[in-house]
Amino acid sequence: xxxxxxxxxxxxxxxxxGDVHALRDVSLTVNRGEFLVLIGLSxxxxxxxxxxxNRLIEPTSGRILLDGVDVTQAxxxxxxxxxxxxxxxxxxxxxxxxxxVLRNVLAGRLGYAPSMPTLIGRFPRExxxxxxxxxxxxxxxxxxxxxxxxxxxxxxxxxGIARALMQEPELILADEPVSALDPATANSILQYxxxxxxxxxxxxxxxxxxxxxxxxxxxxxxxLKDGAVVFxxxxxxxxxxxxxxxxxxxxxxxxxR
Amino acid sequence: xxxxxxGRRFRxxxxxxxxxxxxxxxxxxxxxxxxxFLAYLFVMTSYVVSRMVSGVGAYLPIRxxxxxxxxxxxxxAWGFLGTSVGEKVILFLSGASLRKxxxxxxGSVTQRRRWYKTVWGLSVVLAAIVTLAAATLITQVDFSRLxxxxxxxxxxxxxxxxxxxxxxxxxxxxxxxxxxxALMATLLAIPVAVxxxxxxxxxxxRGPVGRTAYVIVRAAASIVRSIEPxxxxxxxxxxxxxxxxxGTLALFVCSIADLTKLYSEQxxxxxxxxxxxxxxxxxxxxxxxxxxxxxxxxxxxxxxxLYRWDINVRMGTVIGMVGGGGIGMLLMQYVxxxxxxxxxxxxxxxxxxxxSIDTLSARLRARLS
Numbered sequence: 001x002x003x004x005x006x007x008x009x010x011x012x013x014x015x016x017x018g019d020v021h022a023l024r025d026v027s028l029t030v031n032r033g034e035f036l037v038l039i040g041l042s043x044x045x046x047x048x049x050x051x052x053x054n055r056l057i058e059p060t061s062g063r064i065l066l067d068g069v070d071v072t073q074a075x076x077x078x079x080x081x082x083x084x085x086x087x088x089x090x091x092x093x094x095x096x097x098x099x100x101v102l103r104n105v106l107a108g109r110l111g112y113a114p115s116m117p118t119l120i121g122r123f124p125r126e127x128x129x130x131x132x133x134x135x136x137x138x139x140x141x142x143x144x145x146x147x148x149x150x151x152x153x154x155x156x157x158x159x160g161i162a163r164a165l166m167q168e169p170e171l172i173l174a175d176e177p178v179s180a181l182d183p184a185t186a187n188s189i190l191q192y193x194x195x196x197x198x199x200x201x202x203x204x205x206x207x208x209x210x211x212x213x214x215x216x217x218x219x220x221x222x223x224l225k226d227g228a229v230v231f232x233x234x235x236x237x238x239x240x241x242x243x244x245x246x247x248x249x250x251x252x253x254x255x256x257r
Numbered sequence: 258x259x260x261x262x263x264g265r266r267f268r269x270x271x272x273x274x275x276x277x278x279x280x281x282x283x284x285x286x287x288x289x290x291x292x293x294f295l296a297y298l299f300v301m302t303s304y305v306v307s308r309m310v311s312g313v314g315a316y317l318p319i320r321x322x323x324x325x326x327x328x329x330x331x332x333x334a335w336g337f338l339g340t341s342v343g344e345k346v347i348l349f350l351s352g353a354s355l356r357k358x359x360x361x362x363x364g365s366v367t368q369r370r371r372w373y374k375t376v377w378g379l380s381v382v383l384a385a386i387v388t389l390a391a392a393t394l395i396t397q398v399d400f401s402r403l404x405x406x407x408x409x410x411x412x413x414x415x416x417x418x419x420x421x422x423x424x425x426x427x428x429x430x431x432x433x434x435x436x437x438x439a440l441m442a443t444l445l446a447i448p449v450a451v452x453x454x455x456x457x458x459x460x461x462x463r464g465p466v467g468r469t470a471y472v473i474v475r476a477a478a479s480i481v482r483s484i485e486p487x488x489x490x491x492x493x494x495x496x497x498x499x500x501x502x503x504g505t506l507a508l509f510v511c512s513i514a515d516l517t518k519l520y521s522e523q524x525x526x527x528x529x530x531x532x533x534x535x536x537x538x539x540x541x542x543x544x545x546x547x548x549x550x551x552x553x554x555x556x557x558x559x560x561x562x563l564y565r566w567d568i569n570v571r572m573g574t575v576i577g578m579v580g581g582g583g584i585g586m587l588l589m590q591y592v593x594x595x596x597x598x599x600x601x602x603x604x605x606x607x608x609x610x611x612x613s614i615d616t617l618s619a620r621l622r623a624r625l626s
Contacts, residue, residue, distance in 0.1 A: 054537055084539030094530035096552045107548050111539025119547060160534075167538055 003068065004029040005203055006053070006171065011062030013048050013227075022048040023059070024228040030205060032170075035197050037218030037235075038207040041247060045227040046207035050173045053205070054086045055079060066171070084111025087164030087202070089193070091176040093156040097149035101140060101159050104148050105131045108166030127166075134162040138192060154185035161192050172196060174206040178213070190217050211238065283347055290343035291332035296324055298384050301391045308394050335376070342377045416597035420605050427587065432606045435583030436614070438501050438576075439569030442508030447562060449513050453478070454520030461524060474517065481514035486572045487579060494580040504581025508569045515568075519561040520554070527553045560625045567618040574607050584610075 006029065013023040023045045030036055038046045051057040053064055055071060064071040066082060074082055087108075095104045109127045110118055117123070123131075135141045138158035140151075148156060157177060164172055174193060178186035190206075194217055197204045208214045214221055215235040223231035223238075223246040230246055231238070238246075335341040372378030453474050455461055462471035489507035497503050531549035540548065577585020588603040 056533055056537060080539040080541065082539075083537060086537070088534065088537040090530060090534060092530055094528075094534035096531045096549055097528075098552045098556070099548075103548075107535055107540070108538050110535060110541075110544050110548065115541060115544065118544060163534070163538070173537075 005032045005067060006030040006205075007063075007065040008049075008053070009063040009065070011049070011052055011059045011064060013045075013052060013057065014060045021227050023052070024226070026062070026224075026227070026229055028222060028229065028232070030171075030203060032203055033197070033201055035194065035204045035206070035217055035219045037214040037221045038205065038224060039209075039211065039214050039221060039246065040224035040230075044224040046224055047175050048227075049224065050088075050175050050205065050207060053171075053173060054083050054088060080111055084167055085170045087167045087169030087172040089157070089160050089164055089172065089174040089177045091179050093153075093160045093180075095148040095156055095159055095163075097147070099148060100145050101135070101148055101151070102128075102131055102144045104159055105134055105162045105166060108134075108163035111167065130166060131162075134165040135159075137165060137195075138162045153181050154189065157181065157185075157189050158192065161189070161196075165196070169196075169202050172202050172204045172206075174204060176207050176209060179209055186213065193217070211243065283351065286347045287341065287343035288332055290346050291335050291341045292328045294342050294380070294384070295331045295335075296328035298380070298387065299324055299328065301384075301387045305387060305390045305394065340375060340377050342380055345377055413597050417601040417604070419598055420602035421596075421598035422602070424599055424602055428584065428602050428606045431584040431587045432610050434501050435504075435573040435577065435585065436570055436610060438505045438581075438583055439508060439566055439573045442505050442512050442569050443562060443566040445505075445509050446512035446516055446565070450516035450520055451558070453513070453517040454524055457517055457521035458524035460527075460529070475521075478514045478517045481510060482518065486511045486576055490576040490579050490581040499580035499582070499586075501582030504573060504576045504583060504585075507576055507581055508572060511572070512565050512569060516561060516565055519565075520558060523554050523557045523561070524550070556625045560622045563618045563621050563625075567614055570614050571611050574611070 008026060008028045011023055011026045012021070014021055026045070026049060038049065040046055048057055052059045053066075053071065055074070059072060062072070066086075069082065071079075071082055096107070103121075106123050106127060109123060109130065113123050113127055132141065132144075135144060138161055140155060140158055140162065143151060143155065148159060151159065157180075160177075172193065177193070178189050181189060190213060193204055193206060196202045206217070208218075215238070218235050221231070221233060221235050221238065222229055223242075225246055231242060332341075332343075335343075372382070456467075456470040457474040457478065459471065462468050486507050489510050490504055493503040493506040497506065527550060531553070532545050535545045535549045573581070573583055574585040574588070577583040577587070578589040580586060584603055584607060588600060588607070591597075591599040591603060
C-alpha cells in the first residue's frame with residue numbers, strides 16, 4: 001500500500017482565551033482518493049482540524065504531513081505552495097460579494113499566477129480559459145459577469161467549488177459546505193464534490209452535520225467529540241449506540257434526503 | 258470542561274472574590290455619586306438663594322472644605338435613609354451583572370413606591386428644579402431683549418435680503434477658493450487616512466506592535482477630533498499666516514482624524530471570510546488585501562470621502578471667519594463694517610454652494626451604496 005497522503009500526528013489546539021481545548025491529541029491518516037467525512041456536534045473541533053491542515057489556524061502542538069512534507073514547519077513561499085494545492089470550500093462560501101463570479105473564480109488561481117500582474121487584476125490567458133472550464137463544470141458560465149451576491153446560496157457554493165477547482169487540488173477541505181443550504185441543493189453540491197473526488201482524483205475531507213449525507217458520500221467517517229477522535233470507521237458501522245456516543249444521549253437521528 | 262477538581266475550586270473562589278470586589282466597587286461608586294449629588298444640590302441651591310435674596314451670585318456661602326465634608330457625612334447618612342440616588346444610578350448603569358453579584362443591593366431598589374414617597378425621587382425632582390433655576394440665572398436668560406431691539410434688527414434684515422450684486426465677481430472668486438480649500442484638504446487627507454485606518458482597525462491589529470499602533474492612532478484621532486476645526490484654523494493662521502492655506506491645513510487635519518475613524522470602523526465590519534479564502538488558495542498578503550479587503554471597502558471609503566468633502570465645504574465657510582481664507586473671510590470683513598447688503602451677497606453664495614454640494618454628494622453616495 002502506498003504511503004498515506006495526509007498524516008495528522010498528535011495535533012492539539014488550545015485557544016489562548018479561556019483555555020479552550022479545541023483539539024485534543026488528534027491523530028489520523030488519509031489515503032489518496034478517499035472521501036473522508038468528519039462528523040460531530042458544533043464546537044467539536046471539525047472546523048479547527050480542517051483549518052490546521054492548511055494552517056489557517058496554527059496548531060498548538062503536533063505534526064501534519066502532506067505527501068511527507070511537514071506542513072506545520074512550512075513558512076512563506078513554501079506554505080503558499082502547499083496551500084495552493086489544497087482547495088477549500090466554506091460553510092458561508094466566503095466569496096467577495098461585490099466582485100463578479102469570474103473574479104471570484106480567478107482568485108482561486110492566485111497561488112499559481114505570476115503575482116505582479118495579479119496586483120492590477122491581470123491573469124494569464126490560460127487561467128481565464130481555466131476559469132471558463134471550471135464554471136462550465138458547475139454549470140454557471142452564463143453567470144460569469146454577475147456579482148456574486150446576486151446568486152442564490154447554492155449557486156454561490158458552486159462558485160466556491162469552481163474557485164477550488166482552479167487550484168487543481170490534490171486535497172479538498174470542505175467545512176460544512178451544505179449547512180447553509182436546503183436539502184435538495186445540499187445533495188447537488190455534495191455531488192460536485194464527489195465528482196471531483198472520483199473523476200479528478202482529489203482527496204476530500206468534508207465536515208458534515210447530517211449523518212445520512214455522511215453515510216451516502218463518505219468512504220470513511222471520523223467522529224470528533226470535544227476535540228478528540230471518538231470514532232473511526234466505515235459509514236455502515238455507525239449504529240444507534242455509536243450515534244448516541246457521538247452526539248449525546250438525547251440525540252435523535254434526522255433523515256435528510 | 259475541566260476534570261481537575263482543585264482547578265474548579267480555585268476558579269470558584271476567584272469568582273466569589275470577584276463578586277466581593279464588585280460589591281465593594283459598587284458601594285464606593287454609590288457613595289461617590291451620592292456625595293457628588295449632594296454637594297451639587299447644596300452649591301446650586303445656595304447660588305439660587307443668594308441671587309434671589311441679595312442679587313449677588315455667590316456659589317459658596319461657606320468654605321469649600323465644609324461643603325465637601327458635609328456632603329460626605331450626608332452621603333453616608335443617606336445609606337440608612339432608604340434608596341439613594343447613587344444606588345439607582347449605579348444599578349441602572351451596571352445592570353444584570355451587579356444584580357447577580359449583589360442581590361441585596363438590587364433588592365432595595367426593586368421595591369416599588371410612588372416617586373414622591375421615596376427619598377431619591379424627591380431629591381431628583383428638587384435637583385431638577387434647582388438646576389433649571391440656576392441655569393436660567395447663569396445664562397442670563399432675558400427674552401424681553403429679543404423685542405427691545407426689534408426695530409434695528411428689522412432694518413438689518415431688510416438690507417440683508419437686498420444683496421449687493423456689485424461684489425458678485427469677488428464673491429464668486431472667493432467661493433471657488435472655499436470649495437477648492439475643501440477639495441484640497443480632502444484629497445490630501447485620503448492617503449494619510451487610508452494608511453492610518455489600517456492601523457486603527459481592531460480586527461487587523463495583531464501582535465504587540467499592532468496593538469500599540471492601534472491605541473496610539475485611535476487616541477490621536479480622538480484628540481484631534483475633539484478640537485473643533487475653528488480652533489485648528491486659529492492655530493494654523495498663527496503658524497502659516499492668514500489665508501486659504503491656513504484654512505486648508507485646518508480642514509486637512511480634521512479630515513484625517515475623521516476619515517481615519519470612519520474608514521477604520523468600515524474595516525472592522527468587513528467579512529473575514531473572503532480573506533480566509535484567499536489565504537487558503539495560497540495568496541500573498543498583498544493579494545489577500547487586494548482581492549478580499551479592498552473590494553469590500555472601496556465603495557464605503559468613496560462614500561465617506563464625499564461626505565467629508567461636503568462637510569469641509571461647510572466648515573470652510575466658518576473657518577474663513579477666523580482668517581482661514583475663502584468666502585468666510587470676506588463675509589467677516591463686511592460684518593465688521595456692518596455692510597449688510599454685501600453680507601447678504603456672501604450668505605447667498607454660501608447657501609447656494611453648500612446646498613448644491615450637499616445635494617450632489619448625497620446623490621453620489623446613494624448611488625455608491
